[in-house]
Amino acid sequence: MMRRMEQNLRTPGPTPLPDEVRTAQSGQMIDHRGTEFAAMLRETAGGIRELIGGGDESEVFLLTGSGSGALEAAVVNTLSPGDRVLGVTIGSFGDRFARIAEVFGAHVDRLEVTWGQAADPAVLAERLRGSEPYRAVLITHNETSTGVTNPLAQLAATVHAAPGDPLVLVDGISGVGATRFEMDAWGIDLVVSASQKAWMASPGIAIAAVGPRAHAAETTARMPRFYWDFRAARQYAEKGQTPWTPAIAVLYGLRVGVARLRAEGRERTWARHSAVAAGAQAGLKAAGLQLVAAEGHRSHTVTAAWLPDGTDWAAVNGYMRQRGLVVAGGQGPLTGRILRVGHMGDVGAPEIAAAVRGIADALGAFGPPRDADAAAAAVLATHEAALSSVS
Numbered sequence: 467m468m469r470r471m472e473q474n475l476r477t478p479g480p481t482p483l484p485d486e487v488r489t490a491q492s493g494q495m496i497d498h499r500g501t502e503f504a505a506m507l508r509e510t511a512g513g514i515r516e517l518i519g520g521g522d523e524s525e526v527f528l529l530t531g532s533g534s535g536a537l538e539a540a541v542v543n544t545l546s547p548g549d550r551v552l553g554v555t556i557g558s559f560g561d562r563f564a565r566i567a568e569v570f571g572a573h574v575d576r577l578e579v580t581w582g583q584a585a586d587p588a589v590l591a592e593r594l595r596g597s598e599p600y601r602a603v604l605i606t607h608n609e610t611s612t613g614v615t616n617p618l619a620q621l622a623a624t625v626h627a628a629p630g631d632p633l634v635l636v637d638g639i640s641g642v643g644a645t646r647f648e649m650d651a652w653g654i655d656l657v658v659s660a661s662q663k664a665w666m667a668s669p670g671i672a673i674a675a676v677g678p679r680a681h682a683a684e685t686t687a688r689m690p691r692f693y694w695d696f697r698a699a700r701q702y703a704e705k706g707q708t709p710w711t712p713a714i715a716v717l718y719g720l721r722v723g724v725a726r727l728r729a730e731g732r733e734r735t736w737a738r739h740s741a742v743a744a745g746a747q748a749g750l751k752a753a754g755l756q757l758v759a760a761e762g763h764r765s766h767t768v769t770a771a772w773l774p775d776g777t778d779w780a781a782v783n784g785y786m787r788q789r790g791l792v793v794a795g796g797q798g799p800l801t802g803r804i805l806r807v808g809h810m811g812d813v814g815a816p817e818i819a820a821a822v823r824g825i826a827d828a829l830g831a832f833g834p835p836r837d838a839d840a841a842a843a844a845v846l847a848t849h850e851a852a853l854s855s856v857s
């Protein structure tokens with residue numbers, strides 16, 4: 467059963483809002499210096515900390531802005547101009563994280579990995595061994611531009627074993643909340659996300675979870691910062707407030723999204739996303755497409771597939787959108803060469819089966835016919851098998 471008849475929004479963020487979130491977000495404004503707001507902020511930040519496996523010493527700040535703002539916050543609160551930083555980049559968002567550090571004056575080296583592949587901990591270890599110590603290593607947990615999830619636990623362990631024990635700063639924007647994540651156990655010093663991804667709220671709240679080592683780094687960090695200054699965020703968080711006027715309506719929604727995830731339970735949420743992803747992968751393959759991400763590293767929140775040679779992406783995309791299916795195209799060098807199907811947050815197999823059917827239909831309308839029914843059936847069957855193997 468399709469829950470939203472108006473449009474099957476399958477971008478990897480923003481993601482569709484559950485009705486409960488939409489209702490919450492239409493609530494009347496409250497005083498962001500009042501007790502009701504303080505309770506909402508504490509409940510939501512505390513819930514996120516629990517969901518991402520943050521320990522007692524870590525803090526979650528809810529800042530108003532998009533995910534890129536949180537990336538900037540991660541950089542400016544921990545680093546100084548001239549600091550040596552390694553950007554592990556496996557796609558467009560890894561490039562963005564490295565670029566932000568560069569813009570603020572860090573000396574950034576890059577470990578660039580072919581798009582579609584994950585970073586290899588052995589290659590990272592080699593790179594770290596062969597160079598002067600780095601102050602921080604920037605890693606993308608889930609690379610939305612290619613549908614690849616990095617082996618983050620191993621990469622973080624590799625960084626901690628390197629000379630100087632660099633900080634591990636993570637872009638978790640499109641992974642956390644949907645995919646296994648253990649901030650403390652994996653030694654993640656700082657991770658960021660954003661409300662419009664697995665958290666099921668509208669865009670507008672940037673999430674930053676700060677561990678004790680990143681907190682300590684704030685005192686020596688000399689990059690310029692004002693709006694994103696964690697010292698201000700902390701001072702106000704102690705009173706249940708934010709330093710600046712927050713996106714109150716988005717926080718209403720985020721509180722509900724977080725409560726839903728807590729009610730579902732982390733393991734069940736992760737298993738649901740994993741099963742839906744398996745369905746998406748099987749369905750796109752059954753539609754005759756090849757996946758961008760290397761096997762073993764495929765994301766549970768977004769699946770990217772190569773478009774057949776000669777596809778007129780604008781025409782195919784227009785055809786799908788006229789029929790209410792909205793998927794994402796490629797970014798940067800992959801523009802016009804791939805499509806991406808988002809499956810994070812409030813998602814189940816029926817929406818993905820409908821999306822895969824729509825993709826097969828659209829490609830068939832402009833090229834050789836494809837069996838859309840078989841592709842949709844493959845989504846449902848694979849999803850079912852994946853779910854029953856974990857229950």
Ligand SMILES: Cc1ncc(COP(=O)(O)O)c(C=O)c1O
Pocket residue numbers: 478479532533534535559606608609610637638639640660
């Ligand atoms: C992995 C990743 N990093 C960064 C961003 C940028 O977030 P925003 O568009 O909210 O600034 C996104 C958004 O899609 C993302 O998926």
